[in-house]
Amino acid sequence: MTTLLHEESTSPAEDEATTPTPILVKWDENEPANPFNWSTRYRAFITLQLGMIAMAASVGSSIMAPTEPTLQKVFHIGHEVSVLCISLYILGFAFGPLCWAPISELWGRRVSLIFPMMAVGLFSIGAATSQNIQSVLITRYFAGLFASSPVSNVGAIMGDIWPPKVRGTAVVFYALAVVGGPTLGxxxxxxxxxxxxxxxxxxxxxxxxxxxxxxxxxxxxLPETYAPVLLKRKAERLRKETGNQAYYHRHEMTKLSPKIIVTKHLSRPLRMLFTEPMVTCIALYASFVYGLLYMTLEVFPIVFAQHRGWGLVTSSLPFLALLTGVGCAMLVNLANQPRYARLVDAAGGKPVPEARCAPMAVGGIVFSIGLFWFGWTANPKIHWVVPVLAAVFIGAGFNIIFQQCINFLVDTYRLYAASATSANTLLRSALAASFPLAATPMFNNLGVGPAMSLLGGVAVIAIPVPFLFMKYGVTLRKMSKFAPVDDERPQANKETRA
Incomplete structure (x- = not known):
């Protein structure tokens, strides 16, 4: 009896003494499993894969643009309905990221890419075998919905594997695939x-x-690249190998329920779009230039086929001028890398998002010049080379802005980069879906010159946006609920503002 009482009195203390102290799993120094420690060649191979999957999605957005006259004859529909083959695919880009970005931040990047792209292939076959226009439009929308996965998540994967100092170079080559797709389609x-x-x-x-x-x-x-998922797997492995149940990672504590998925994860991109000034401004700027890129799918046929009488294939060749401009933009963005690397070093290795704004300002000016140039040289009396050269400026300006917008959001939001880029994708895709629908009546009623000048005027109004971020970016980041703000060194901030 005495022994029993003694055991009862000491067991709580023994339990307290034997309760293991939780051990948070982190990356060890130079740990091979850390994506930042993978070899440059391996990360370049991953970037190549991401570029190919992004191009598969982006080419699909425009590849049916030349089929509009054929669809009108085959299905006995008007021009407005045939344009929906493009607009609905892009509209899918708008709503898909609300799903794929949270999935990538819960279960990893691979899941958020592989299964959606399988669905894209199936819906593409569905569109190819459709016997009526309704089936074509429905399958095109769902193809775009699933194809939005790489468009919204690949930028975040770049942030997973490339340190800020060199990420810009990787994004330059990735963006060539994303932006080049709609021009090749x-x-x-x-x-x-x-x-x-x-x-x-x-x-x-x-x-x-x-x-x-x-x-x-x-x-x-393609390996998994999302650090929280990798660290969660590391914690599971350590518990199994050592028998010590104290190892854990915070990502394991993420509890899922329909309410949490809707209120926290699916709504995060929307909350960031409407409550984060940086996301809102970047999304508005990127949306305008992105919408104009897709408006060219309708404007170029007006200028080169309708006004100049070129054939279907010949009138599509000026899109290669856009692609040439996209390639030229790489030079501007690559030229910014040494400057950005110096600023990162000055900030102690921390990302400096405001350093991405200088090329963005250059892109805004180039883009505005291209719009006015194209609008007032599109007349058939002027040699075709002149507006085609203007298209090079449009492509270059667009790609400079697009790349730096991605870099800015990834630098700023890091772990929430997928949600930030998804918010950006949501707005820009919604706008891009509407621009092709408005292009034909707008340009036919106003004329190419006045209509393009109207858009060029909006582009000029947007030119100050990157300058405002250079001056007030740090202040805005400190007000953010999602953006981690490190103690930037004064000289880094000073040089960035300069």
């Missing part, structure tokens, strides 16, 4: 449509073939 689509042995349906078959091919590659070779 019309050329590919026109070539397939005019071929009597292929036709408009092969625009979607080619889309499916490319999508399944690239998805198979990333299924085999």
């Amino acid at each position: 019309p050329v590919i689509g026109a070539s397939l449509t005019v071929n009597p042995h292929l036709g408009w349906r092969w625009t979607e078959y080619i889309q499916a073939i490319w999508t399944f091919t690239v998805t198979t590659i990333i299924l085999i070779f």
Whole structure:
């Protein structure tokens, strides 16, 4: 009896003494599993995969643009309905990120890419085999909905594997695939449509073939890159190997329920869009230039086919001028990298988002020049080379702005980069979906010169945006609920503002 009382009196103390102290799992110094410690060659291979999957999604947005006249004849529809093949796909880009970004931050990046892209291939086949316009439009919308996954999440993956000092270089080459896709799509689509042995349906078959091919590659070779998911797996492994249940990571404590998924994860991109001034301003700026890129899908046929009488394939070739401009933009963005690296070093290795704004300012000026130039040289009396050169400026200005917007958001929000870029994708895709619908009546009623001048005026009004971020960016980040703000060194801030 005495022994029993003694055991009862000491067991609570023994339990307290033997309760393990929780051990938070972190990366060890130079740990090979940390994505930042992977070799440059391996990370470049990952970036190549991401570029291919992003191009598969972005080419699909414009590849059916040249098929509009054919669809009108085959399905007996008007121009406004045929344009929906483009607009609905882009509209899918707007709403898909609300799902794929939270999934990437809960279960990892691989899941958020592989399964959606498989669906893109299936819906592309569905569009290719459709027997009525309703089926074409429905399958195109859902293809865009799933294709939004790489468009919204790949930028965040870049932040997972590339340190801020060199991330800009990687994003330059990735953005070439994202932005180049919509400019290549019309050329590919026109070539397939005019071929009597292929036709408009092969625009979607080619889309499916490319999508399944690239998805198979990333299924085999793309690793998980999201640090919280990797650290969670590390904690699970340590508990199994050591038998010590004290190892844990905060990501394991994420509890899921329908209410939490809706109120916290699915709503995060929307909350960031409407409550984060930086996300709102960047999204508005990127949305305008992104919308104009897709407006060219309708404007170029007016200028080169309707006014100059060029054929379907020939009138799509000026899109290659846009692609040339996109390539030229790489030079500007790469030229900023040494300056950005100096600022990162001055800030103790911390990201300096405001240092991304100087190229953005250059892009805004180049973009505005290109719009006015194109608008007032599109007249058939002027040699075609002149407006085509203007298209180079439009492509260059757009790509400079687009790349730096991605870099700015990834630098600023880090772990929440997927949600931040998804908020950006939501707004810009919604606007881009509406621009092609408005292009034909706007340019036919106002004329190419006045209509393009109106858009150029808006572009000029937006030029001060990057200058405002250079001056007030740090202050805005300190007000943010999602953006971690490190103690930047004074000289870094001073040079950034300069």
